[in-house]
């Protein structure tokens with residue numbers, strides 16, 4: 001089955017954001033991936049709700065919002081106001097993850113849990129049946145254009161096995177260093193959704209790159 005593609009606008013041209021969102025509208029992208037950073041959970045700050053309000057207004061694709069912030073539960077209503085389809089929160093940022101997942105669902109969004117490269121897949125055992133999706137970070141979050149961490153392919157296999165064993169319906173998304181080469185291996189290992197920032201926006205023809213990723 002073809003993977004879903006969620007291009008990350010972290011690598012878009014922020015001076016001409018509308019142009020890039022319109023390109024994504026025309027493209028075969030399934031979702032638009034939105035990286036929110038707070039300079040605390042990750043060592044960088046990206047953009048916040050005042051900017052994203054306009055992205056949400058222009059986008060014809062569902063929004064896949066990835067919060068790299070502490071206490072993401074404080075912003076459930078703001079993410080909902082964007083009309084987000086998915087709200088991704090980090091396992092490492094939520095001591096009461098089960099409660100946050102329920103709150104996201106009650107707010108009418110699909111809850112997803114993200115794990116950092118050093119967090120084992122096994123930590124998801126008791127939440128896997130409650131989430132719409134798991135996002136495996138294949139770089140340390142905070143920046144676009146980083147090198148893919150090889151062990152991530154094995155983590156996708158482990159997660160696929162956990163999903164099968166538990167009867168969960170969770171999707172598997174991977175984020176960081178995804179390109180045609182790493183993407184092909186991730187899809188073979190069982191990934192359903194590929195996030196791609198640099199691979200798409202640094203490509204000569206971003207729309208065609210989305211098409212090629214979609215064909216993996």
Ligand code: DX5
Nearest residue numbers: 008141142145176177197198
């Ligand atoms: C990293 C972000 C990613 C990033 C991916 O912290 O979560 O979504 O935009 O960028 P690439 O695809 O360039 O590694």
Ligand code: ZN
Nearest residue numbers: 035066175195
């Ligand atoms: Zn992301």
